[in-house]
Amino acid sequence: MLNTTNPSLAGQRVVKELGTVRGIVVRSRSIIGNLGAGLQTIFGGDISLYTELCERARQDAYERMCAHAAALGANAIIGLRYDATEIGTGITEVLCYGTAVVVEPAL
Incomplete structure (x- = not known):
């Protein structure tokens, strides 16, 4: 699935616009993950446990968005964006969204 954050x-060439598509993932941090991340904060630097959790959540949201676009018959997504919202203590929603389109090579 071709994609871009740009409008084109x-x-x-966009030949058909199919509408907004999205992929949503809601993740929570585990107690064990929090303990491991807490230990990493003592030493400073990248907190790899949280980095991996965020990367996995974004990838899952992206894949769900692509599946939504494919189900509509799209071969590309333009205006791709991510958003994240903490919906509870330790619970985060990751949203990936964009506009599903059908494109063909420009002449």
């Missing part, structure tokens, strides 16, 4: 894809 270089070298491609």
Whole structure:
């Protein structure tokens, strides 16, 4: 699935706009993960446990968005964005969204 944060894809022409698509993931931090991350904060630097959790959540949201677009018949997504909201203590929603389109090579 082609995608971009821009409103258009270089070298491609939008022939059909199919609407907004999204992928949503809600994740919580585990007690064990919090303990491990707490230990990492003692030494400073990247908190790899949380980095991996965030990367996994974003990837899952992206894949769900792509599946939503594919179900509509899209071959590309433009205006791709991510958003995250803490909906409770230790519970975060990750949203990936964009506009599903059908593109073809520009002449």
